[in-house]
Amino acid sequence: MSSLGDESSPLRVAIIGSGPSGFYATEALIKSGLNVEIDLIERLPAPYGLVRNGVAPDHPKLKQAIEVYKKVAQNPEFNFVGNVTVGVDITAEDLQQTYHAVMYTCGAETDRQLGIPGEDLAGSHTATEFVGWYNGHPDYRDRTFDLSHETAVVIGQGNVAADVARILAKSVDELKHTDIAQHALDALAESRVRTIYVVGRRGPAQAKFASKELKEFLEIENCRPYIDPVELELNPASEEEINSKAGRGNKKNVEIFHQFAGSEDTGKPRICIATFLKSPLRLEGGERLEKVVFEANELSGEPFGQSAQGTGQTTEIACGILFRSIGYNGVPIPGVPFYDRWGTIPNDAGRITSEQGGAVVPGLYTAGWIKRGPSGIIGTNRACAVESVESLLADLGQLDADRPGREGLYQILGRNGVRHVNFIQWEKIDAAEVAAGEPKGKPREKFTRQAEMLAVANG
């Protein structure tokens, strides 16, 4: 009797979301040596997820991860199905009936909310919107950001907050030869922002920045990074944190913060100020954002378990624009279990469960940010996807063998009137973007509207 993955009975897998986790899951399945047929389904006509749409345009080296994904895509087992949204163009139930296994690797697409009054004022934005906008993501093409006020505030102290602050801080000359979207470059050229606050709830020893990202602020042409030295006085528990092995990265951050504190005023037109131990209480303004009111915090608790407690004291920062970057949540897909509290798909080592801690749903898997929450960097998702694929491969004997796979998918898409984009069509889009960037000295000029991409794909 044949079993799934044999020469005569290919293991048919749909992977939903073509970011790093989707590609690493694909790679792990191919490397299993089994006979596999993988359909990587993506809602945009373009693959690569946050490597294309999240990684900042001035970090081209990180984007070279795409070279690995391109190689994966050359395998005969791989098939790209772009421009197909699960839950709209095909239901999750249909997918489950079509494939032996379905793996959701669709990331965390929405920002956590501050949950404070005034959050919806004009001028209050999510980091996701801004990042998507400067990276040319079609969902955010038509967002506008009023950069006419001199002060901007970024809430959060992770790498996305650093990206947002850095893009606001850099000159157009520093960005114009990157793959930043032209509409963003044009808007940033008119920016009057001079002061950028990057605000953390806890102290300098708890900031989540990668040290490398912080160091970049010391190199920006027109912007001085600064911290009031008083803010770098650490409590004993924080001292203990940075002097332990687990606090190695935080110690480096604190060292760089000291360089910020000691930075000379050389007359650079912009300043980026990191400030700590502040939680936003409310955003105030008439028609649009005018100021943020913060409550000062103090830390309490054991080393590595310190939490921020409000002191009742308030401070204000007058500003015209604010970005929140305090974490991300997945977006639920109809028909797929979802754990609201964490914004993730409930799972056990990548096997989707009916609810958090519930029973395993046969044939459904997950990997990446939607599996474990928005932590870690590109490579973290490789280890994560490998774990999920190991779970899948261990379950082969229990999967329902009677599944049509690709043929069934194409029938359903045809019935639903959906025209997908395959990898060869994507390569046409890719080549057209690179060609459009060339005269501007950019690695590419992205298409920022789905219709434009589809015109090239189908041309």
Next chain:
Amino acid sequence: MTTVVTENCKGCRFTDCVAVCPVACFHYDDEMLYIDPDVCIDCSACIPECPVEAIFEEDDLPEGQEQWIEINAEKAPDLPLIEEPMEALPEAEQRKADLGF
């Protein structure tokens, strides 16, 4: 800039780093791992994974370890690639203890 495997890896070769490398830039010989600087994308994912703190960003190397930049660059391309973690060397735990970790 690149990321560099240094002295502490010698005799350990734990390979935890390999699991999180997004681009498969690690190579190995009988003693340790090396990073191919032409492939590494400087994401630093590997650095906190190392149980003996053998991996550093180039501009963050401790004094006296600078020679490893060249050693990694020279050795890596001709050695076999490692894409999945493997067993550490037999004496790895002892070496780790000797190194004070």
